[in-house]
Amino acid sequence: MADTTQASLQPSFSEGVQPLHGYKLILATFALGLGSFMNILDISIANVSLPTIAGDFAVTPAQGTWVITSYAVSEAIMLPLTGWLSSRFGEIRQFVIATLLFALASAMCGLAVSFPMLLISRVLQGIVGASMIPLSQALIIKSFPPEKRGMALGIWAMTTIVAPIMGPIIGGWLTDNYSWRWVFYINIPFAILCAYLVFWLFKGRDNVRVKKPIDKVGLLLLAVGIGCLQIMLDKGNELDWFSSSVIVAIALTSFIALVSFVLWELGEEHPVVNLRLFQLKNFRIASICLFFGSFAFYIFVVIGPLWMQTQLGYTAFTAGLVMASTGLLAIVAGPFFGSQLPKLGARRVATLGFTCFAIGAIFSSITTSDVNYHYLQHTRIIMGLGVAGFFVPMTAISLSQLRPDQMAAGSGLTNFLRNLGGSTGTAIGITVWQNEAIRNHAIITESLSTNNLALTNMQDQLTNAGISLEGQLQLLDLMVSSQAYVLSTNHLLTLAGLMMLSLIPVVWFAKPPFGAGGGGH
Numbered sequence: 001m002a003d004t005t006q007a008s009l010q011p012s013f014s015e016g017v018q019p020l021h022g023y024k025l026i027l028a029t030f031a032l033g034l035g036s037f038m039n040i041l042d043i044s045i046a047n048v049s050l051p052t053i054a055g056d057f058a059v060t061p062a063q064g065t066w067v068i069t070s071y072a073v074s075e076a077i078m079l080p081l082t083g084w085l086s087s088r089f090g091e092i093r094q095f096v097i098a099t100l101l102f103a104l105a106s107a108m109c110g111l112a113v114s115f116p117m118l119l120i121s122r123v124l125q126g127i128v129g130a131s132m133i134p135l136s137q138a139l140i141i142k143s144f145p146p147e148k149r150g151m152a153l154g155i156w157a158m159t160t161i162v163a164p165i166m167g168p169i170i171g172g173w174l175t176d177n178y179s180w181r182w183v184f185y186i187n188i189p190f191a192i193l194c195a196y197l198v199f200w201l202f203k204g205r206d207n208v209r210v211k212k213p214i215d216k217v218g219l220l221l222l223a224v225g226i227g228c229l230q231i232m233l234d235k236g237n238e239l240d241w242f243s244s245s246v247i248v249a250i251a252l253t254s255f256i257a258l259v260s261f262v263l264w265e266l267g268e269e270h271p272v273v274n275l276r277l278f279q280l281k282n283f284r285i286a287s288i289c290l291f292f293g294s295f296a297f298y299i300f301v302v303i304g305p306l307w308m309q310t311q312l313g314y315t316a317f318t319a320g321l322v323m324a325s326t327g328l329l330a331i332v333a334g335p336f337f338g339s340q341l342p343k344l345g346a347r348r349v350a351t352l353g354f355t356c357f358a359i360g361a362i363f364s365s366i367t368t369s370d371v372n373y374h375y376l377q378h379t380r381i382i383m384g385l386g387v388a389g390f391f392v393p394m395t396a397i398s399l400s401q402l403r404p405d406q407m408a409a410g411s412g413l414t415n416f417l418r419n420l421g422g423s424t425g426t427a428i429g430i431t432v433w434q435n436e437a438i439r440n441h442a443i444i445t446e447s448l449s450t451n452n453l454a455l456t457n458m459q460d461q462l463t464n465a466g467i468s469l470e471g472q473l474q475l476l477d478l479m480v481s482s483q484a485y486v487l488s489t490n491h492l493l494t495l496a497g498l499m500m501l502s503l504i505p506v507v508w509f510a511k512p513p514f515g516a517g518g519g520g521h
Contacts, residue, residue: 237427292503325384
């Protein structure tokens with residue numbers, strides 16, 4: 001089985017282009033990993049700066065969230081277009097130009113003199129930066145010799161794991177110590193370095209460009225459908241979901257546009273997005289796992305810090321340090337799992353990853369309101385092993401049946417589904433977290449009565465301490481709210497773990513060999 005696995009790796013270089021070696025391979029890995037890390041980082045790095053940005057431009061906090069939404073919408077629209085763009089302009093050229101334009105857009109964000117200018121710059125960031133993620137994945141795999149391509153997947157997956165966790169830490173530190181504008185300025189030197197290295201290292205290695213007619217109808221339907229879907233996910237909780245006529249109108253528009261898009265693309269001779277890739281069993285299974293796995297992962301990434309900051313009194317930076325523990329083990333585990341995929345098998349590594357994620361989530365879900373900092377860190381370390389064991393084999397399986405000319409398109413689609421799963425998990429997770437906390441608050445309050453001995457003793461102690469009845473009621477309400485949010489947080493993290501466990505039988509339907517280095521099991 002190992003022989004068939006390695007043989008299936010060869011087509012990536014059927015054009016006669018050989019993989020990189022020596023210091024050039026190291027530099028290419030660094031440059032492409034940096035490009036992916038930088039782009040994913042920009043999704044979360046601005047989150048903690050929103051209150052400062054809103055204050056500087058004198059807009060409401062709700063308006064300030066468009067800094068995130070504008071980037072997410074434009075990136076979501078462009079991700080599925082990666083395959084079409086790279087076939088038309090070339091993978092290397094597309095990556096280099098996108099990276100340089102990303103640096104320009106970052107400079108425009110930092111120099112923004114008005115809120116509309118900032119939003120326009122963020123839209124540009126999302127448009128040009130979207131292709132950097134899937135192209136970095138495709139190119140980093142093609143840079144490595146076939147026998148080491150699993151390690152390439154591990155290195156690339158590491159950037160996708162660490163970036164969303166490090167974003168709030170870096171963003172909070174820059175905002176507190178310098179200015180929110182440095183959240184964007186920091187991209188500029190790294191983007192220029194990344195573009196230069198890729199241009200130099202991959203010179204003469206670009207794919208043959210194919211100029212196909214532009215599918216204007218498909219492009220329009222894609223932009224409307226995905227744009228409305230992303231806006232609905234970002235603004236749904238704020239506008240109380242389907243009780244809002246605006247959200248209902250956006251949801252209907254998205255549904256009609258996306259259904260029309262699928263029907264149109266399946267009948268189009270030159271589709272802007274190759275939906276026929278979903279006919280490939282491994283690609284389809286990996287896409288399902290990436291969507292739902294990212295859904296669970298982002299519940300963990302978003303709800304944990306939110307609970308720590310609102311209920312435990314942690315600063316954004318301290319909560320970020322707790323979450324950074326997830327990345328500690330992932331940094332080591334990602335490349336290790338990647339290098340061992342041919343021996344261990346992609347499905348076995350995925351099973352280990354799903355299981356470790358579930359264990360970490362369940363241990364994280366048995367906390368109380370007086371949980372200590374170190375316990376939270378340790379549970380996140382276990383989670384890091386699980387996340388690395390999830391993303392690495394899923395990437396290998398998703399690419400295993402793709403031809404070289406389909407790799408960029410496939411990477412674009414799977415990264416779009418990963419982002420969509422994260423956006424959906426974030427939106428639904430926050431809504432459920434808040435609503436369940438309200439329900440828990442009501443249930444706990446109803447259980448309190450004058451016959452409750454513990455409550456009576458506490459009231460006596462507070463009265464003896466000179467605290468007024470009004471103060472006692474306020475303190476009691478705070479305690480009830482704290483417990484309500486603990487229960488809500490624990491419930492969501494448990495569900496995230498169970499969701500990961502439910503994907504174990506799904507991944508075993510994938511058919512080896514897994515040609516991107518995933519082994520034969």
